[in-house]
Amino acid sequence: MSEETVAQRVIRIIATNKKMAPEEVSPATRFEDLKMDSLDALNMIFALEEEFDIDIPNEEAAKMKSVDEAIHGAEELLKAKSSASN
């Protein structure tokens, strides 16, 4: 089995959080379409931090309003993390 991409992992986290099938979540999905309230969003950000072992600052968290933005945010923070550890 090939390794999950960052995008697939983000989608899996969001789908798990909202108790949906991953196929129902696409990069274009906006969180408001998932009926995510403020606490759901907090929980999802926390789950992403745990999944990738990253710290998502409040400013970055505030920018994540869609699956695509969450994937992009996670990728950027992972890049920053790997360059910090090199």
Added chain:
Amino acid sequence: MRRVVVTGVGVLSSIGNTLTQFEESLRACRPGIGPITQIDTSRLRFHNAAEVGGFEPTGHFTDSQLNWLDRFAQLGIVAARDAIADSTLTWNDELRTRTGVITGSCLGGIGTEDAHYFGFYHEKKSRCSPTAVPRIMSNAVASHVAMEQKFTGATFTTSTACSSANHAIGQALWLIRQGTLDCALAGGSEAPISFGHLKAWEAMRVVAPDTCRPFSKNRAGIILGEGAAMLVLETLENARARGAKIYAELAGFGMSADAYHLTSPLAEGAARAMNAALEDGHLSPEQINYVNAHGTGTQANDSTETRAIRQVFGSHADRLAVSSTKSMHGHALGAAGALEGVATLLAFRNNFLPPTANFLDRDPACDLDVVPNEARSAEIEAALSNSFAFGGLNAVLAFRRVAE
């Protein structure tokens, strides 16, 4: 109906450990917000809080007493002693049996709890001090004050997050009004600065990185505070008979549940509690001059509270002064309503409006007179003090000027 007045006040906070210092800070619009000193914050995303400074426990308690007292209890007991002294009440056995202690605390002895868990989980300790349980219990202040002062009337603790103190003070009012008690010590205390607890707040993402700016357009959240405040409540009749100084009448209390959301506030719920306090105090909205707002400095609270105030007061909202003293003493959670009650009582007694500090740009969603950045002279006839808790539990106190 028995009327209830406040005749004694004690307060410890980041803006003063005496009533005089507290009032000076309110008048000077001087916040007590700065870098956290009690713990290392290098693993936290925020670094500021409103800590009680200059409090020396050994100046108030013996070593053997301190063994049994978490910081939240130390602050609460000293505030109660100060309130009792301020009231100049003369105590006898009969009055002591008719006096209760009703305190609010959200967290109890969380600093003690955190330290013990650190010992067990990190340092692999196999035992802890037998003082742990009584230090941690949320009713520690109520119990210690009752024991110290020999008060044997109805005594208990309310824990409703950020509304704890207002629920406690409101219960005390009703117990005196209905004749269960003749006198009560009521208020709240909190000491939330422990690493484990601050990490929990960090995860909520509601703590401001710099300072608390209630009602400002670019407000970024709360600043946690610690502190304690206690009020001496007695009947108007008794206060007048003994010629006591009276801060104000505690005229009414109202509470409600949003039954809506764990953390998002609901204007209708807050409005119901304000209306209930007005009704309980036989006050019309037009009699109110000042509202000490819950005013946490979060985007959600301040705009929702503004809508709630407009629902309750209609066009009179434009003639109201509304300020958040959390901008100075921080959000002291279960002590918040007590600190804000003291600010409101001082406003009555010494004829000024406490300001909202750290105010920058106006927010159209918070279009009230928030007394920005400068205290103002004013004679208040009646005021509300709002507390709205996570979990949607609202508690509002109504105060009214009364002749001594």
